[in-house]
Amino acid sequence: MIGFDRAGKRFGTLDAVKEFSMTIQDEEILGLLGPNGAGKTTLMLMMGTVYRPTSGKISVNGLDVVQHPNDVRKIIGIAFQDPRVDGILGAFDVLNWHLKMTTNLDKVEREDRVEKVLRAVDLWDARNKRTWLMSGGMRKKVEDCKVLAQRPKIAVFDEPTAFLDVPSRLLMWKMIRELRDEGSTVIVATNMMDEAERLSDRVAIVNLGKLVAIDTPEQLKGKTKGGEVLELTVGNGQEFPRECLTQFSEVQEVNQENNKVTVYLSGGRLLLPKIVETLTNRGVKIDSVHLKEVTLEDVFLNYTGHRLE
Numbered sequence: 001m002i003g004f005d006r007a008g009k010r011f012g013t014l015d016a017v018k019e020f021s022m023t024i025q026d027e028e029i030l031g032l033l034g035p036n037g038a039g040k041t042t043l044m045l046m047m048g049t050v051y052r053p054t055s056g057k058i059s060v061n062g063l064d065v066v067q068h069p070n071d072v073r074k075i076i077g078i079a080f081q082d083p084r085v086d087g088i089l090g091a092f093d094v095l096n097w098h099l100k101m102t103t104n105l106d107k108v109e110r111e112d113r114v115e116k117v118l119r120a121v122d123l124w125d126a127r128n129k130r131t132w133l134m135s136g137g138m139r140k141k142v143e144d145c146k147v148l149a150q151r152p153k154i155a156v157f158d159e160p161t162a163f164l165d166v167p168s169r170l171l172m173w174k175m176i177r178e179l180r181d182e183g184s185t186v187i188v189a190t191n192m193m194d195e196a197e198r199l200s201d202r203v204a205i206v207n208l209g210k211l212v213a214i215d216t217p218e219q220l221k222g223k224t225k226g227g228e229v230l231e232l233t234v235g236n237g238q239e240f241p242r243e244c245l246t247q248f249s250e251v252q253e254v255n256q257e258n259n260k261v262t263v264y265l266s267g268g269r270l271l272l273p274k275i276v277e278t279l280t281n282r283g284v285k286i287d288s289v290h291l292k293e294v295t296l297e298d299v300f301l302n303y304t305g306h307r308l309e
């Protein structure tokens with residue numbers, strides 16, 4: 001179990017993480033979802049003993065990260081956001097070295113694991129290619145492979161599928177799930193909604209260094225008002241008459257960002273023609289209308305007032 005108890009990290013005058021409390025259960029995949037600069041990496045690096053919290057406490061399997069950093073490091077593996085692979089070495093040597101530093105495996109076991117993971121992500125043929133000559137996606141895969149080969153009790157992936165193509169993303173998700181199924185606790189930072197939703201058992205929404213909400217994707221969506229979402233694109237530069245919509249009892253909330261209007265409502269299908277008619281009568285130019293089920297994207301917008309784009 002991992003516990004954040006009012007943890008904070010201050011860089012100069014900036015609170016990168018503030019009063020952050022949450023518990024991560026054993027053998028779950030916890031997705032940290034938030035926009036750029038939300039504090040995801042800072043949270044992970046504090047947990048991994050790279051950064052020292054400036055307030056509060058963080059414990060990993062009962063070990064305080066400040067008091068027992070060496071013990072914590074033994075059970076955690078981190079795939080960093082910016083791959084810190086050693087450019088002079090090839091992928092095989094990078095991973096072999098990583099296992100030498102982080103596990104008690106002997107040479108044969110290490111080489112066996114490295115071969116398996118490199119074959120799985122289709123980098124076996126490129127195993128001797130210097131990592132600084134690799135593409136961004138290939139380098140990212142090598143970074144993820146460090147933790148996938150290490151198989152630590154606590155596995156941390158900071159944006160594991162950034163730069164990866166679609167088949168590689170799906171494969172990486174599958175491999176991360178397998179790690180969880182074998183007994184690892186997994187923490188994944190992402191700014192991609194679909195990744196958070198499809199990969200995580202629970203999602204912690206982070207914004208401006210603070211925990212906004214934490215729950216299963218289904219629960220988070222269930223708690224979002226209404227149940228249906230109407231997205232309207234209206235003519236540019238137009239003052240939007242909110243009261244036109246809030247007069248309907250089925251309309252729970254109206255959010256506007258530039259020319260995008262999001263309406264949370266129940267019974268949307270029945271109300272849709274009425275809404276369009278009312279707005280048109282008020283002279284609002286509607287460029288597009290889209291009615292859909294609540295997604296995690298709406299949850300984020302609903303909690304923070306901003307889109308995750």
Ligand SMILES: Nc1ncnc2c1ncn2[C@@H]1O[C@H](COP(=O)(O)OP(=O)(O)OP(=O)(O)O)[C@@H](O)[C@H]1O
Pocket residue numbers: 011014015016034035036037038039040041042043081191
């Ligand atoms: N070493 C540092 N020194 C000063 N400020 C920092 C440092 N590391 C992070 N920050 C600041 O802390 C805030 C949180 O950064 P962090 O990297 O944790 O965000 P993030 O959620 O991981 O964002 P991204 O999605 O872009 O990776 C940002 O405003 C960032 O500029």
Ligand SMILES: [Mg+2]
Pocket residue numbers: 040041042081158189
């Ligand atoms: Mg980050």
